Amino acid sequence: xxxxxxxxxxxxQFQAITDIALSLSLLLLLAWSVLLVIRTYPTRxxxxxxxxxxxxxxxxxxxxxxxxxLNRVFPEDSFYTSWIAGSMGIxxxxxxxxxxxxxxxYAMRQKLEQVESDFRLQADAASLLREAExxxxxxxxxxxxxxxxxxxxxxxxxxxxxxxxxxxxxLSEFLRSSVKRESGEMIPLxxxxxxxxxxxxxxxxxxxxxxxxxxxxxxxxxxxxxxxLLQPLLENAVKFGLYGKEGTVAIDLQIRLEDGMLTxxxxxxxxxxxxxxxxxxxxxxxxxxxxxxxxxxxxxxxARQEDRLxxxxxxxxxxxx
Amino acid sequence: MYKAILVDxxxxxxxxxxxxxxxxxxxxIVAECGDGFEGFKAIQEHQPDLVILDIQMPRLSGFEMLxxxxxxPSVIFTTAFDEYALxxxxxxxxxxxLKPVTRKxxxxxxxxxxxxxxxxxxxxxxxxxxxxxxxxxxxxxxxxDNGLIRIIPADEIHxxxxxxxxxxIVTAGGQYLKKSTLSRIGESLDPRQFVRVHRSFIxxxxxxxxxEPYEKESHIAKLQCxxxxxxxxxGMMKLKTLLGW
Numbered sequence: 001x002x003x004x005x006x007x008x009x010x011x012x013q014f015q016a017i018t019d020i021a022l023s024l025s026l027l028l029l030l031a032w033s034v035l036l037v038i039r040t041y042p043t044r045x046x047x048x049x050x051x052x053x054x055x056x057x058x059x060x061x062x063x064x065x066x067x068x069x070l071n072r073v074f075p076e077d078s079f080y081t082s083w084i085a086g087s088m089g090i091x092x093x094x095x096x097x098x099x100x101x102x103x104x105x106y107a108m109r110q111k112l113e114q115v116e117s118d119f120r121l122q123a124d125a126a127s128l129l130r131e132a133e134x135x136x137x138x139x140x141x142x143x144x145x146x147x148x149x150x151x152x153x154x155x156x157x158x159x160x161x162x163x164x165x166x167x168x169x170x171l172s173e174f175l176r177s178s179v180k181r182e183s184g185e186m187i188p189l190x191x192x193x194x195x196x197x198x199x200x201x202x203x204x205x206x207x208x209x210x211x212x213x214x215x216x217x218x219x220x221x222x223x224x225x226x227x228x229l230l231q232p233l234l235e236n237a238v239k240f241g242l243y244g245k246e247g248t249v250a251i252d253l254q255i256r257l258e259d260g261m262l263t264x265x266x267x268x269x270x271x272x273x274x275x276x277x278x279x280x281x282x283x284x285x286x287x288x289x290x291x292x293x294x295x296x297x298x299x300x301x302x303a304r305q306e307d308r309l310x311x312x313x314x315x316x317x318x319x320x321x
Numbered sequence: 322m323y324k325a326i327l328v329d330x331x332x333x334x335x336x337x338x339x340x341x342x343x344x345x346x347x348x349x350i351v352a353e354c355g356d357g358f359e360g361f362k363a364i365q366e367h368q369p370d371l372v373i374l375d376i377q378m379p380r381l382s383g384f385e386m387l388x389x390x391x392x393x394p395s396v397i398f399t400t401a402f403d404e405y406a407l408x409x410x411x412x413x414x415x416x417x418x419l420k421p422v423t424r425k426x427x428x429x430x431x432x433x434x435x436x437x438x439x440x441x442x443x444x445x446x447x448x449x450x451x452x453x454x455x456x457x458x459x460x461x462x463x464x465x466d467n468g469l470i471r472i473i474p475a476d477e478i479h480x481x482x483x484x485x486x487x488x489x490i491v492t493a494g495g496q497y498l499k500k501s502t503l504s505r506i507g508e509s510l511d512p513r514q515f516v517r518v519h520r521s522f523i524x525x526x527x528x529x530x531x532x533e534p535y536e537k538e539s540h541i542a543k544l545q546c547x548x549x550x551x552x553x554x555x556g557m558m559k560l561k562t563l564l565g566w
Contacts, residue, residue: 144401150420150421151422155340206333
Protein backbone atom coordinates (compact mmCIF):
# COMPACT_ATOMS: atom_id res chain seq x y z
CA UNK A 1 0.00 0.00 0.00
CA UNK A 2 1.29 3.38 -0.99
CA UNK A 3 0.55 6.72 0.62
CA UNK A 4 -0.30 8.13 -2.80
CA UNK A 5 -3.43 5.98 -3.03
CA UNK A 6 -5.14 7.66 -0.16
CA UNK A 7 -6.66 11.10 -0.10
CA UNK A 8 -4.64 14.03 1.22
CA UNK A 9 -6.70 14.47 4.41
CA UNK A 10 -6.68 10.82 5.19
CA UNK A 11 -3.05 10.61 4.27
CA UNK A 12 -2.11 13.32 6.70
CA GLN A 13 -4.13 11.70 9.47
CA PHE A 14 -2.50 8.39 8.85
CA GLN A 15 0.96 9.95 8.78
CA ALA A 16 0.33 11.77 12.08
CA ILE A 17 -0.78 8.55 13.76
CA THR A 18 2.24 6.69 12.42
CA ASP A 19 4.45 9.53 13.63
CA ILE A 20 2.93 9.48 17.12
CA ALA A 21 3.16 5.69 17.40
CA LEU A 22 6.71 5.59 16.15
CA SER A 23 7.97 8.52 18.20
CA LEU A 24 6.25 7.39 21.38
CA SER A 25 7.63 3.83 21.06
CA LEU A 26 11.05 5.26 20.46
CA LEU A 27 10.70 7.54 23.47
CA LEU A 28 9.52 4.67 25.65
CA LEU A 29 12.38 2.49 24.46
CA LEU A 30 14.87 5.18 25.34
CA ALA A 31 13.23 5.93 28.68
CA TRP A 32 13.44 2.24 29.48
CA SER A 33 17.14 2.16 28.47
CA VAL A 34 17.86 5.18 30.63
CA LEU A 35 16.23 3.53 33.65
CA LEU A 36 18.13 0.34 32.91
CA VAL A 37 21.41 2.22 32.79
CA ILE A 38 20.66 4.04 36.04
CA ARG A 39 19.80 0.77 37.71
CA THR A 40 22.75 -1.19 36.36
CA TYR A 41 25.34 1.52 36.85
CA PRO A 42 24.18 3.44 39.89
CA THR A 43 26.17 6.39 41.10
CA ARG A 44 26.61 7.42 44.71
CA UNK A 45 27.51 11.02 44.05
CA UNK A 46 25.83 13.59 41.81
CA UNK A 47 22.71 11.53 41.32
CA UNK A 48 20.70 14.37 39.78
CA UNK A 49 23.44 15.40 37.43
CA UNK A 50 23.99 11.83 36.35
CA UNK A 51 20.29 11.30 35.60
CA UNK A 52 20.05 14.57 33.72
CA UNK A 53 23.13 13.86 31.60
CA UNK A 54 21.75 10.43 30.71
CA UNK A 55 18.40 11.99 29.85
CA UNK A 56 19.98 14.61 27.56
CA UNK A 57 22.06 11.95 25.80
CA UNK A 58 18.95 9.83 25.35
CA UNK A 59 17.03 12.86 24.08
CA UNK A 60 19.71 13.57 21.47
CA UNK A 61 19.61 9.93 20.45
CA UNK A 62 15.83 10.06 20.33
CA UNK A 63 15.78 13.16 18.15
CA UNK A 64 18.30 11.76 15.67
CA UNK A 65 16.66 8.34 15.48
CA UNK A 66 13.20 9.86 15.22
CA UNK A 67 14.27 12.11 12.36
CA UNK A 68 15.99 9.28 10.55
CA UNK A 69 13.14 6.79 10.97
CA LEU A 70 10.38 9.19 10.02
CA ASN A 71 12.26 10.21 6.90
CA ARG A 72 12.62 6.56 6.00
CA VAL A 73 8.96 5.80 6.55
CA PHE A 74 7.47 8.82 4.84
CA PRO A 75 8.05 9.67 1.16
CA GLU A 76 10.61 12.34 0.45
CA ASP A 77 9.61 15.95 -0.18
CA SER A 78 6.12 15.35 1.15
CA PHE A 79 4.38 17.99 3.22
CA TYR A 80 4.75 15.85 6.35
CA THR A 81 8.51 15.39 6.04
CA SER A 82 9.05 19.09 5.78
CA TRP A 83 6.85 19.57 8.86
CA ILE A 84 8.88 16.97 10.67
CA ALA A 85 12.09 18.86 9.89
CA GLY A 86 10.58 21.99 11.40
CA SER A 87 9.34 20.21 14.53
CA MET A 88 12.64 18.58 15.46
CA GLY A 89 13.53 21.35 17.95
CA ILE A 90 10.32 21.00 19.89
CA UNK A 91 10.58 17.21 19.76
CA UNK A 92 14.04 17.43 21.29
CA UNK A 93 12.86 19.76 24.01
CA UNK A 94 9.88 17.59 24.87
CA UNK A 95 12.00 14.45 24.99
CA UNK A 96 14.56 16.15 27.23
CA UNK A 97 11.79 17.17 29.59
CA UNK A 98 10.04 13.83 29.73
CA UNK A 99 13.20 11.70 29.87
CA UNK A 100 14.78 14.12 32.35
CA UNK A 101 11.77 13.93 34.61
CA UNK A 102 11.54 10.14 34.50
CA UNK A 103 15.28 9.66 34.97
CA UNK A 104 15.55 12.11 37.89
CA UNK A 105 12.57 10.72 39.76
CA TYR A 106 13.86 7.22 39.30
CA ALA A 107 17.41 8.03 40.32
CA MET A 108 16.25 9.93 43.39
CA ARG A 109 14.02 7.10 44.45
CA GLN A 110 16.89 4.67 44.08
CA LYS A 111 19.13 6.93 46.09
CA LEU A 112 16.50 7.12 48.81
CA GLU A 113 16.22 3.35 48.90
CA GLN A 114 19.98 3.11 49.13
CA VAL A 115 20.10 5.54 52.02
CA GLU A 116 17.30 3.71 53.77
CA SER A 117 18.96 0.34 53.41
CA ASP A 118 22.27 1.78 54.59
CA PHE A 119 20.49 3.18 57.57
CA ARG A 120 18.80 -0.13 58.28
CA LEU A 121 22.13 -1.92 57.98
CA GLN A 122 23.75 0.44 60.42
CA ALA A 123 20.85 0.18 62.82
CA ASP A 124 21.09 -3.60 62.62
CA ALA A 125 24.81 -3.50 63.32
CA ALA A 126 24.27 -1.17 66.27
CA SER A 127 21.57 -3.35 67.74
CA LEU A 128 23.70 -6.46 67.28
CA LEU A 129 26.54 -4.75 69.07
CA ARG A 130 24.21 -3.74 71.86
CA GLU A 131 22.88 -7.30 72.15
CA ALA A 132 26.39 -8.66 72.29
CA GLU A 133 27.40 -6.26 75.01
CA UNK A 134 24.28 -6.98 77.03
CA UNK A 135 24.97 -10.68 76.70
CA UNK A 136 28.53 -10.24 77.85
CA UNK A 137 27.53 -8.13 80.82
CA UNK A 138 25.00 -10.73 81.83
CA UNK A 139 27.54 -13.49 81.49
CA UNK A 140 30.00 -11.65 83.68
CA UNK A 141 27.60 -11.63 86.58
CA UNK A 142 27.25 -15.35 86.86
CA UNK A 143 30.72 -16.90 86.98
CA UNK A 144 31.91 -15.13 90.14
CA UNK A 145 29.00 -16.33 92.12
CA UNK A 146 29.11 -19.83 90.67
CA UNK A 147 32.81 -20.42 91.16
CA UNK A 148 32.75 -18.97 94.64
CA UNK A 149 29.80 -21.17 95.57
CA UNK A 150 31.55 -24.26 94.23
CA UNK A 151 34.60 -23.28 96.22
CA UNK A 152 32.47 -23.02 99.34
CA UNK A 153 31.03 -26.47 98.65
CA UNK A 154 34.56 -27.78 98.33
CA UNK A 155 35.35 -26.38 101.75
CA UNK A 156 32.20 -27.83 103.30
CA UNK A 157 33.01 -31.30 101.97
CA UNK A 158 35.94 -31.40 104.42
CA UNK A 159 34.14 -30.08 107.43
CA UNK A 160 30.39 -30.44 107.04
CA UNK A 161 29.56 -32.87 104.25
CA UNK A 162 25.84 -32.61 104.92
CA UNK A 163 25.88 -28.87 104.44
CA UNK A 164 27.87 -29.38 101.26
CA UNK A 165 25.09 -31.58 99.97
CA UNK A 166 22.47 -29.04 100.93
CA UNK A 167 24.35 -26.31 99.16
CA UNK A 168 24.88 -28.43 96.06
CA UNK A 169 21.13 -28.95 95.90
CA UNK A 170 20.41 -25.27 96.24
CA LEU A 171 23.02 -24.31 93.71
CA SER A 172 21.52 -26.75 91.22
CA GLU A 173 18.12 -25.27 91.87
CA PHE A 174 19.52 -21.82 91.20
CA LEU A 175 21.20 -22.98 88.01
CA ARG A 176 18.10 -24.76 86.82
CA SER A 177 16.02 -21.67 87.24
CA SER A 178 18.76 -19.60 85.55
CA VAL A 179 18.82 -21.83 82.52
CA LYS A 180 15.05 -21.95 82.30
CA ARG A 181 14.67 -18.22 82.28
CA GLU A 182 13.63 -16.41 79.20
CA SER A 183 16.34 -14.49 77.50
CA GLY A 184 13.93 -11.64 76.80
CA GLU A 185 14.72 -8.12 77.81
CA MET A 186 11.97 -7.88 80.39
CA ILE A 187 10.52 -10.58 82.62
CA PRO A 188 7.83 -10.46 85.32
CA LEU A 189 9.08 -9.17 88.65
CA UNK A 190 7.57 -12.18 90.45
CA UNK A 191 9.78 -14.47 88.40
CA UNK A 192 12.90 -12.48 89.22
CA UNK A 193 11.99 -12.49 92.92
CA UNK A 194 11.50 -16.24 92.88
CA UNK A 195 14.93 -16.54 91.35
CA UNK A 196 16.31 -14.33 94.11
CA UNK A 197 14.84 -16.67 96.70
CA UNK A 198 16.96 -19.51 95.36
CA UNK A 199 19.97 -17.22 95.34
CA UNK A 200 19.45 -16.12 98.93
CA UNK A 201 18.94 -19.73 100.01
CA UNK A 202 22.52 -20.40 98.92
CA UNK A 203 23.82 -17.37 100.78
CA UNK A 204 21.97 -18.59 103.84
CA UNK A 205 23.85 -21.86 103.81
CA UNK A 206 27.03 -19.90 103.49
CA UNK A 207 26.33 -17.38 106.22
CA UNK A 208 23.91 -19.34 108.38
CA UNK A 209 21.71 -17.33 110.69
CA UNK A 210 23.72 -14.19 110.28
CA UNK A 211 21.81 -13.02 107.26
CA UNK A 212 18.32 -11.57 107.59
CA UNK A 213 16.47 -10.36 104.53
CA UNK A 214 13.52 -8.09 105.12
CA UNK A 215 11.25 -7.65 102.16
CA UNK A 216 8.53 -5.07 101.73
CA UNK A 217 6.37 -4.80 98.66
CA UNK A 218 3.35 -2.76 97.63
CA UNK A 219 1.13 -3.83 94.76
CA UNK A 220 3.63 -4.51 92.05
CA UNK A 221 1.51 -6.86 90.03
CA UNK A 222 2.41 -6.89 86.37
CA UNK A 223 5.71 -5.10 86.94
CA UNK A 224 8.53 -6.06 84.61
CA UNK A 225 12.28 -6.12 85.16
CA UNK A 226 15.27 -7.08 83.03
CA UNK A 227 16.57 -10.47 84.19
CA UNK A 228 19.79 -10.82 86.17
CA LEU A 229 19.84 -7.23 87.43
CA LEU A 230 18.65 -7.82 90.95
CA GLN A 231 21.13 -10.54 91.85
CA PRO A 232 24.33 -8.51 91.56
CA LEU A 233 22.62 -5.79 93.56
CA LEU A 234 21.77 -8.22 96.36
CA GLU A 235 25.15 -9.89 96.10
CA ASN A 236 26.80 -6.56 96.67
CA ALA A 237 24.58 -5.88 99.65
CA VAL A 238 25.38 -9.28 101.14
CA LYS A 239 29.12 -8.92 100.61
CA PHE A 240 29.39 -5.44 102.01
CA GLY A 241 26.73 -5.93 104.64
CA LEU A 242 28.23 -9.04 106.20
CA TYR A 243 31.72 -7.96 105.64
CA GLY A 244 33.93 -7.58 108.68
CA LYS A 245 31.03 -7.75 111.10
CA GLU A 246 29.96 -10.07 113.82
CA GLY A 247 26.42 -11.12 114.53
CA THR A 248 23.36 -10.78 112.40
CA VAL A 249 23.06 -8.40 109.54
CA ALA A 250 19.78 -7.25 108.05
CA ILE A 251 19.34 -6.34 104.43
CA ASP A 252 16.20 -4.44 103.52
CA LEU A 253 14.54 -4.90 100.20
CA GLN A 254 11.82 -2.42 99.39
CA ILE A 255 9.90 -2.78 96.16
CA ARG A 256 7.32 -0.33 94.93
CA LEU A 257 5.57 0.80 91.83
CA GLU A 258 5.44 4.56 91.67
CA ASP A 259 4.86 6.94 88.77
CA GLY A 260 5.28 4.27 86.13
CA MET A 261 8.61 3.23 87.65
CA LEU A 262 9.39 0.02 89.43
CA THR A 263 11.58 1.17 92.28
CA UNK A 264 13.74 -1.31 94.15
CA UNK A 265 15.65 -0.10 97.15
CA UNK A 266 18.29 -2.29 98.75
CA UNK A 267 19.71 -1.15 102.06
CA UNK A 268 22.59 -2.78 103.86
CA UNK A 269 24.73 -1.70 106.79
CA UNK A 270 28.20 -0.74 105.74
CA UNK A 271 31.47 0.45 107.10
CA UNK A 272 32.01 4.06 105.95
CA UNK A 273 35.78 3.58 105.92
CA UNK A 274 35.49 1.11 103.09
CA UNK A 275 35.06 1.91 99.47
CA UNK A 276 34.55 -0.63 96.76
CA UNK A 277 37.64 -1.18 94.65
CA UNK A 278 37.13 -0.68 90.97
CA UNK A 279 37.57 -3.50 88.53
CA UNK A 280 35.56 -6.58 87.84
CA UNK A 281 33.33 -8.33 90.28
CA UNK A 282 32.36 -5.46 92.45
CA UNK A 283 30.81 -2.14 91.95
CA UNK A 284 27.64 -1.21 90.24
CA UNK A 285 29.21 -0.25 86.92
CA UNK A 286 28.00 -3.36 85.12
CA UNK A 287 24.43 -2.77 86.23
CA UNK A 288 24.63 0.87 85.26
CA UNK A 289 25.96 0.01 81.82
CA UNK A 290 23.20 -2.53 81.26
CA UNK A 291 20.55 -0.04 82.28
CA UNK A 292 22.01 2.44 79.85
CA UNK A 293 21.97 -0.08 77.02
CA UNK A 294 18.42 -1.10 77.79
CA UNK A 295 16.83 2.25 78.49
CA UNK A 296 19.35 4.82 77.21
CA UNK A 297 19.28 6.49 80.61
CA UNK A 298 21.98 7.03 83.19
CA UNK A 299 19.81 8.03 86.13
CA UNK A 300 18.26 4.66 86.91
CA UNK A 301 20.75 3.48 89.50
CA UNK A 302 21.59 5.53 92.50
CA ALA A 303 23.85 4.67 95.41
CA ARG A 304 23.79 6.61 98.66
CA GLN A 305 25.63 6.22 101.90
CA GLU A 306 24.59 7.75 105.16
CA ASP A 307 24.54 6.77 108.81
CA ARG A 308 26.47 3.58 108.14
CA LEU A 309 23.77 2.48 105.72
CA UNK A 310 24.36 1.92 102.06
CA UNK A 311 21.29 2.31 99.89
CA UNK A 312 21.10 1.41 96.26
CA UNK A 313 18.02 2.45 94.35
CA UNK A 314 17.22 0.78 91.07
CA UNK A 315 14.50 2.17 88.85
CA UNK A 316 12.94 0.29 85.97
CA UNK A 317 10.65 2.23 83.63
CA UNK A 318 7.38 0.37 83.13
CA UNK A 319 6.01 0.84 79.67
CA UNK A 320 2.57 -0.67 80.04
CA UNK A 321 1.66 0.13 83.61
CA MET B 322 58.84 -24.56 108.95
CA TYR B 323 57.36 -22.07 106.54
CA LYS B 324 54.97 -19.37 107.62
CA ALA B 325 51.86 -18.82 105.51
CA ILE B 326 49.09 -16.23 105.59
CA LEU B 327 45.67 -16.65 104.04
CA VAL B 328 43.84 -13.61 102.72
CA ASP B 329 40.32 -14.14 101.45
CA UNK B 330 37.07 -12.42 102.33
CA UNK B 331 35.11 -15.65 102.36
CA UNK B 332 35.54 -17.71 105.51
CA UNK B 333 34.71 -20.91 103.65
CA UNK B 334 37.39 -20.23 101.07
CA UNK B 335 39.96 -19.82 103.85
CA UNK B 336 38.69 -22.94 105.50
CA UNK B 337 39.19 -24.87 102.26
CA UNK B 338 42.82 -23.78 102.00
CA UNK B 339 43.33 -24.70 105.63
CA UNK B 340 41.91 -28.16 105.02
CA UNK B 341 44.10 -28.60 101.95
CA UNK B 342 47.18 -27.53 103.90
CA UNK B 343 46.36 -29.61 106.97
CA UNK B 344 48.43 -32.60 105.86
CA UNK B 345 51.57 -30.54 105.31
CA UNK B 346 53.59 -30.17 108.48
CA UNK B 347 56.20 -27.94 106.93
CA UNK B 348 53.73 -25.10 106.35
CA UNK B 349 52.11 -23.34 109.25
CA ILE B 350 49.30 -20.85 108.88
CA VAL B 351 50.22 -17.92 111.09
CA ALA B 352 47.33 -15.64 110.19
CA GLU B 353 43.98 -15.66 108.47
CA CYS B 354 42.74 -12.37 107.12
CA GLY B 355 39.38 -11.33 105.74
CA ASP B 356 40.59 -8.36 103.76
CA GLY B 357 43.56 -6.46 102.42
CA PHE B 358 43.78 -4.21 105.48
CA GLU B 359 44.22 -7.12 107.85
CA GLY B 360 46.42 -8.85 105.32
CA PHE B 361 48.71 -5.84 105.10
CA LYS B 362 49.09 -5.70 108.86
CA ALA B 363 49.61 -9.44 109.24
CA ILE B 364 52.22 -9.59 106.48
CA GLN B 365 54.23 -6.81 108.10
CA GLU B 366 53.94 -8.42 111.48
CA HIS B 367 54.73 -12.03 110.54
CA GLN B 368 56.93 -11.62 107.45
CA PRO B 369 55.45 -14.83 106.01
CA ASP B 370 57.15 -17.07 103.46
CA LEU B 371 53.95 -17.55 101.53
CA VAL B 372 50.73 -15.59 101.10
CA ILE B 373 47.71 -17.22 99.54
CA LEU B 374 45.82 -14.22 98.31
CA ASP B 375 42.38 -13.67 96.85
CA ILE B 376 42.13 -10.85 94.34
CA GLN B 377 38.54 -9.71 94.57
CA MET B 378 37.80 -8.57 98.06
CA PRO B 379 35.61 -5.78 99.35
CA ARG B 380 37.42 -2.64 100.47
CA LEU B 381 40.90 -3.43 99.28
CA SER B 382 41.79 -5.78 96.44
CA GLY B 383 44.66 -8.24 96.63
CA PHE B 384 46.68 -6.20 94.16
CA GLU B 385 46.12 -2.96 96.03
CA MET B 386 47.33 -4.61 99.21
CA LEU B 387 50.51 -5.90 97.57
CA UNK B 388 51.22 -2.49 96.09
CA UNK B 389 51.61 -1.04 99.56
CA UNK B 390 54.15 -3.56 100.81
CA UNK B 391 57.83 -2.64 100.88
CA UNK B 392 58.91 -6.25 100.38
CA UNK B 393 56.83 -8.61 98.36
CA PRO B 394 56.32 -12.06 99.85
CA SER B 395 55.86 -15.17 97.74
CA VAL B 396 52.28 -15.17 96.59
CA ILE B 397 49.92 -17.76 95.22
CA PHE B 398 46.86 -15.95 93.91
CA THR B 399 43.38 -17.36 94.04
CA THR B 400 40.58 -16.04 91.92
CA ALA B 401 37.11 -17.08 90.87
CA PHE B 402 37.08 -15.42 87.52
CA ASP B 403 39.00 -12.45 86.29
CA GLU B 404 40.08 -12.55 82.68
CA TYR B 405 42.19 -9.49 83.09
CA ALA B 406 44.20 -10.79 86.03
CA LEU B 407 44.61 -14.22 84.45
CA UNK B 408 46.18 -12.65 81.39
CA UNK B 409 48.59 -10.77 83.64
CA UNK B 410 49.51 -13.95 85.53
CA UNK B 411 50.21 -15.81 82.33
CA UNK B 412 52.30 -12.93 81.03
CA UNK B 413 54.51 -12.92 84.13
CA UNK B 414 54.55 -16.68 84.76
CA UNK B 415 52.93 -16.31 88.15
CA UNK B 416 51.17 -19.24 89.73
CA UNK B 417 47.51 -18.92 90.50
CA UNK B 418 44.63 -21.10 91.63
CA LEU B 419 41.22 -20.97 90.08
CA LYS B 420 38.23 -21.37 92.34
CA PRO B 421 36.88 -23.90 93.02
CA VAL B 422 40.31 -24.94 94.23
CA THR B 423 40.93 -28.65 93.76
CA ARG B 424 43.30 -30.83 95.75
CA LYS B 425 45.32 -31.78 92.69
CA UNK B 426 45.86 -28.26 91.46
CA UNK B 427 46.55 -26.98 94.97
CA UNK B 428 49.19 -29.64 95.61
CA UNK B 429 50.88 -28.83 92.32
CA UNK B 430 51.09 -25.17 93.22
CA UNK B 431 52.44 -25.91 96.70
CA UNK B 432 55.02 -28.40 95.41
CA UNK B 433 56.17 -25.88 92.86
CA UNK B 434 56.42 -23.21 95.51
CA UNK B 435 58.33 -25.52 97.88
CA UNK B 436 60.89 -26.22 95.17
CA UNK B 437 61.51 -22.51 94.75
CA UNK B 438 61.03 -21.50 98.36
CA UNK B 439 64.75 -21.16 98.90
CA UNK B 440 65.22 -18.21 96.65
CA UNK B 441 63.40 -15.12 97.63
CA UNK B 442 63.45 -13.27 94.36
CA UNK B 443 60.24 -12.89 92.52
CA UNK B 444 60.79 -10.76 89.42
CA UNK B 445 57.46 -11.69 87.80
CA UNK B 446 55.50 -10.53 90.80
CA UNK B 447 57.31 -7.22 90.97
CA UNK B 448 56.63 -6.54 87.32
CA UNK B 449 53.02 -7.55 87.80
CA UNK B 450 52.51 -5.18 90.69
CA UNK B 451 54.20 -2.38 88.84
CA UNK B 452 51.69 -2.85 86.07
CA UNK B 453 48.05 -2.00 86.05
CA UNK B 454 46.38 -5.30 86.60
CA UNK B 455 42.80 -4.16 86.82
CA UNK B 456 40.52 -3.52 83.95
CA UNK B 457 39.69 0.09 83.25
CA UNK B 458 40.85 3.09 85.21
CA UNK B 459 41.09 3.39 88.96
CA UNK B 460 38.75 5.75 90.67
CA UNK B 461 40.91 5.77 93.75
CA UNK B 462 44.47 5.65 94.96
CA UNK B 463 45.57 3.56 97.90
CA UNK B 464 48.34 4.95 100.10
CA UNK B 465 50.07 4.22 103.37
CA ASP B 466 49.66 6.83 106.04
CA ASN B 467 51.56 6.25 109.29
CA GLY B 468 51.32 2.51 108.88
CA LEU B 469 47.61 2.71 108.13
CA ILE B 470 46.06 2.27 104.74
CA ARG B 471 44.19 5.20 103.34
CA ILE B 472 41.98 5.13 100.29
CA ILE B 473 41.85 8.39 98.38
CA PRO B 474 38.97 8.77 95.93
CA ALA B 475 40.27 10.14 92.63
CA ASP B 476 37.88 13.12 92.81
CA GLU B 477 39.56 14.31 95.98
CA ILE B 478 43.02 14.61 94.48
CA HIS B 479 44.20 18.20 94.02
CA UNK B 480 47.35 17.26 92.19
CA UNK B 481 50.14 14.69 92.16
CA UNK B 482 53.79 15.63 92.25
CA UNK B 483 56.88 13.54 91.58
CA UNK B 484 59.26 13.31 94.51
CA UNK B 485 62.32 11.10 93.99
CA UNK B 486 61.22 7.49 94.25
CA UNK B 487 57.82 8.57 95.45
CA UNK B 488 54.81 10.51 94.29
CA UNK B 489 53.20 13.08 96.53
CA ILE B 490 49.41 12.96 96.35
CA VAL B 491 47.91 16.22 97.55
CA THR B 492 44.31 16.40 98.76
CA ALA B 493 42.29 18.81 100.90
CA GLY B 494 42.85 16.49 103.84
CA GLY B 495 46.63 16.40 103.53
CA GLN B 496 49.38 14.96 101.40
CA TYR B 497 50.46 11.38 101.08
CA LEU B 498 53.58 9.77 99.72
CA LYS B 499 53.33 6.63 97.70
CA LYS B 500 56.17 4.58 96.34
CA SER B 501 55.44 4.85 92.66
CA THR B 502 56.23 6.89 89.60
CA LEU B 503 54.15 9.59 87.98
CA SER B 504 53.82 7.66 84.74
CA ARG B 505 52.65 4.55 86.55
CA ILE B 506 50.04 6.38 88.57
CA GLY B 507 49.07 8.41 85.53
CA GLU B 508 48.39 5.24 83.58
CA SER B 509 46.02 3.95 86.21
CA LEU B 510 43.90 7.10 86.31
CA ASP B 511 41.30 8.19 83.79
CA PRO B 512 43.10 10.26 81.12
CA ARG B 513 39.97 12.31 80.51
CA GLN B 514 40.26 13.54 84.06
CA PHE B 515 43.96 13.53 84.87
CA VAL B 516 46.63 15.17 82.73
CA ARG B 517 50.37 14.97 83.04
CA VAL B 518 51.01 18.66 82.52
CA HIS B 519 54.68 18.50 83.36
CA ARG B 520 57.48 16.03 84.04
CA SER B 521 56.71 16.44 87.74
CA PHE B 522 52.97 17.07 87.84
CA ILE B 523 49.69 15.34 87.20
CA UNK B 524 46.68 17.60 87.53
CA UNK B 525 42.97 16.82 87.42
CA UNK B 526 41.24 18.96 84.81
CA UNK B 527 38.52 19.87 87.29
CA UNK B 528 41.16 21.57 89.45
CA UNK B 529 42.31 24.01 86.78
CA UNK B 530 41.45 27.61 87.54
CA UNK B 531 43.43 29.43 84.87
CA UNK B 532 46.55 29.04 82.79
CA GLU B 533 48.98 31.88 82.17
CA PRO B 534 52.02 32.15 79.91
CA TYR B 535 55.31 31.91 81.78
CA GLU B 536 58.77 32.30 80.33
CA LYS B 537 59.47 31.03 76.87
CA GLU B 538 57.26 28.17 75.70
CA SER B 539 55.95 27.27 79.12
CA HIS B 540 52.88 28.11 81.15
CA ILE B 541 51.79 28.03 84.73
CA ALA B 542 48.44 26.70 85.88
CA LYS B 543 46.63 28.07 88.91
CA LEU B 544 44.70 25.38 90.71
CA GLN B 545 41.58 25.75 92.80
CA CYS B 546 43.49 24.74 95.89
CA UNK B 547 45.65 27.84 95.44
CA UNK B 548 48.76 26.06 94.24
CA UNK B 549 50.52 26.98 91.03
CA UNK B 550 52.15 24.30 88.91
CA UNK B 551 54.33 24.52 85.83
CA UNK B 552 52.90 23.40 82.52
CA UNK B 553 55.39 22.24 79.93
CA UNK B 554 55.00 22.69 76.19
CA UNK B 555 53.81 19.13 75.69
CA GLY B 556 51.59 19.39 78.76
CA MET B 557 49.96 22.43 77.20
CA MET B 558 49.38 20.47 74.00
CA LYS B 559 47.71 17.66 75.96
CA LEU B 560 45.47 20.14 77.73
CA LYS B 561 44.53 21.76 74.46
CA THR B 562 43.56 18.47 72.86
CA LEU B 563 41.65 17.30 75.90
CA LEU B 564 39.76 20.53 76.45
CA GLY B 565 39.31 21.26 72.76
CA TRP B 566 40.83 24.76 72.77
